Amino acid sequence: MEQQKENKGPVTVIGLGGAGVKIVSRLTASPHAAHLKLLAVDTDSNILDNSPLNSEQKFLADNKWRQGKGCGGNVLEGQRSISRERASIEDLISDSSLLIVVGGLGGGTATGGVAAFAGIARKLKISSIFIITMPFSMEGHSKRRIAESGIKELLPVADILLYLPNDLLFTCLPGDTPVDKAFEMADNEVARTIIGVSEIISHDNLLAASLADIKEALNKQKSSASIGVGVANSNDGLNRNHIALQRMLDSPLLGGMEKIKEADTVIVSLTGGKDLKIDETKKTLEAFEKFVSPECNLIVGTNTAENYGDQVQITTIAIKFDTQKVKKETPVNMNFGVKKAQIPEEKPKLDSLFGAELEQAELPLQNISRGIFLNTSPINHQGEDLDVPTFQRKGIIIDKG
Ligand SMILES: Nc1nc2c(ncn2[C@@H]2O[C@H](COP(=O)(O)OP(=O)(O)OP(=O)(O)O)[C@@H](O)[C@H]2O)c(=O)[nH]1
Numbered sequence: 001m002e003q004q005k006e007n008k009g010p011v012t013v014i015g016l017g018g019a020g021v022k023i024v025s026r027l028t029a030s031p032h033a034a035h036l037k038l039l040a041v042d043t044d045s046n047i048l049d050n051s052p053l054n055s056e057q058k059f060l061a062d063n064k065w066r067q068g069k070g071c072g073g074n075v076l077e078g079q080r081s082i083s084r085e086r087a088s089i090e091d092l093i094s095d096s097s098l099l100i101v102v103g104g105l106g107g108g109t110a111t112g113g114v115a116a117f118a119g120i121a122r123k124l125k126i127s128s129i130f131i132i133t134m135p136f137s138m139e140g141h142s143k144r145r146i147a148e149s150g151i152k153e154l155l156p157v158a159d160i161l162l163y164l165p166n167d168l169l170f171t172c173l174p175g176d177t178p179v180d181k182a183f184e185m186a187d188n189e190v191a192r193t194i195i196g197v198s199e200i201i202s203h204d205n206l207l208a209a210s211l212a213d214i215k216e217a218l219n220k221q222k223s224s225a226s227i228g229v230g231v232a233n234s235n236d237g238l239n240r241n242h243i244a245l246q247r248m249l250d251s252p253l254l255g256g257m258e259k260i261k262e263a264d265t266v267i268v269s270l271t272g273g274k275d276l277k278i279d280e281t282k283k284t285l286e287a288f289e290k291f292v293s294p295e296c297n298l299i300v301g302t303n304t305a306e307n308y309g310d311q312v313q314i315t316t317i318a319i320k321f322d323t324q325k326v327k328k329e330t331p332v333n334m335n336f337g338v339k340k341a342q343i344p345e346e347k348p349k350l351d352s353l354f355g356a357e358l359e360q361a362e363l364p365l366q367n368i369s370r371g372i373f374l375n376t377s378p379i380n381h382q383g384e385d386l387d388v389p390t391f392q393r394k395g396i397i398i399d400k401g
């Protein structure tokens with residue numbers, strides 16, 4: 001695997017095509033996205049004009065050729081439009097430490113353009129994550145086929161691909177919900193997912209789940225995965241973490257608690273403000289163990305960020321490996337993957353994320369608990385060190401297989 005360059009630049013989030021631009025536009029209102037560099041790229045000038053991003057954040061791809069009218073669902077034109085702008089796009093993202101591209105597959109611009117972005121990121125040695133929505137079933141078979149062709153192009157070149165079926169949102173929406181409202185909800189969920197994913201791989205995590213492990217699991221075999229995000233603050237009740245946990249379990253893109261129960265690997269990341277207490281963190285993460293199967297590889301991470309105030313966010317990614325589908329060209333469901341957590345003393349370096357570290361046979365999970373409770377005295381009860389999470393006390397060994 002090619003080494004990614006060391007770069008202390010921003011995490012750049014690019015919204016590509018109509019849906020992508022709308023989702024990125026939602027992030028402008030979130031204080032939790034303040035550390036992200038947001039960019040909107042489209043072939044449609046109307047979409048860009050309607051975005052609250054400022055003019056430096058907007059890029060109209062191939063203005064002269066498409067005349068700002070979008071690609072009208074033509075994937076080839078989407079491919080050409082973005083490819084023709086390679087040099088300008090390189091300039092836009094060259095300072096990035098990580099690139100997150102978000103878009104809705106099914107139209108021309110994003111479906112055609114995503115692979116070009118992956119290629120540009122590779123050339124610049126910037127790690128890339130693609131957070132992609134799949135069309136609603138109501139949009140018809142042809143949109144789905146277009147979207148699947150986009151996934152097929154993207155899979156071999158993206159570092160990480162996470163695709164979210166818009167349909168999952170319907171499971172919790174009343175039947176008479178207007179389409180616009182459904183899209184709006186999808187936008188909000190995806191925007192939350194972007195923040196959650198960027199938190200998980202954040203550089204100053206006390207316990208950062210490493211991007212290398214996500215990548216490793218993805219390379220190992222194709223998998224299906226679900227993402228849940230829950231947010232709460234102290235106005236919601238005394239136990240904000242548990243409320244956030246419940247909201248995460250109810251979040252539409254997760255697709256129900258079963259997804260966590262069935263998962264082979266689950267990563268759970270808790271982010272809060274500077275007042276996030278060790279004991280509430282510990283209780284929440286231990287409570288989480290009840291949801292997973294004993295064989296599950298459970299990875300936990302906590303993170304504090306000043307702009308969270310009294311808010312907490314729990315992000316969960318539940319992955320189920322599907323050995324039947326390993327050899328298929330396209331996966332059936334969303335893709336994502338994770339494995340161990342990073343030891344907290346050292347910040348993860350992007351240049352080492354895809355390197356030789358992937359070769360370790362057994363994961364040093366024992367170190368994780370020392371990270372959470374680094375500067376506190378150990379709590380012993382009946383000869384057991386309660387600072388060590390139960391799943392570790394039970395001696396569950398994670399084999400990378
Ligand atoms: N979440 C969300 N998804 C949307 C929205 N609008 C469209 N989509 C989804 O995104 C897919 C692609 O639509 P667009 O983003 O408009 O397409 P595009 O990439 O701009 O491509 P062209 O318009 O053909 O150039 C659709 O099939 C929908 O599934 C939206 O407002 N929010």
Ligand SMILES: [Mg+2]
Pocket residue numbers: 017018044047070071107109
């Ligand atoms: Mg469009």
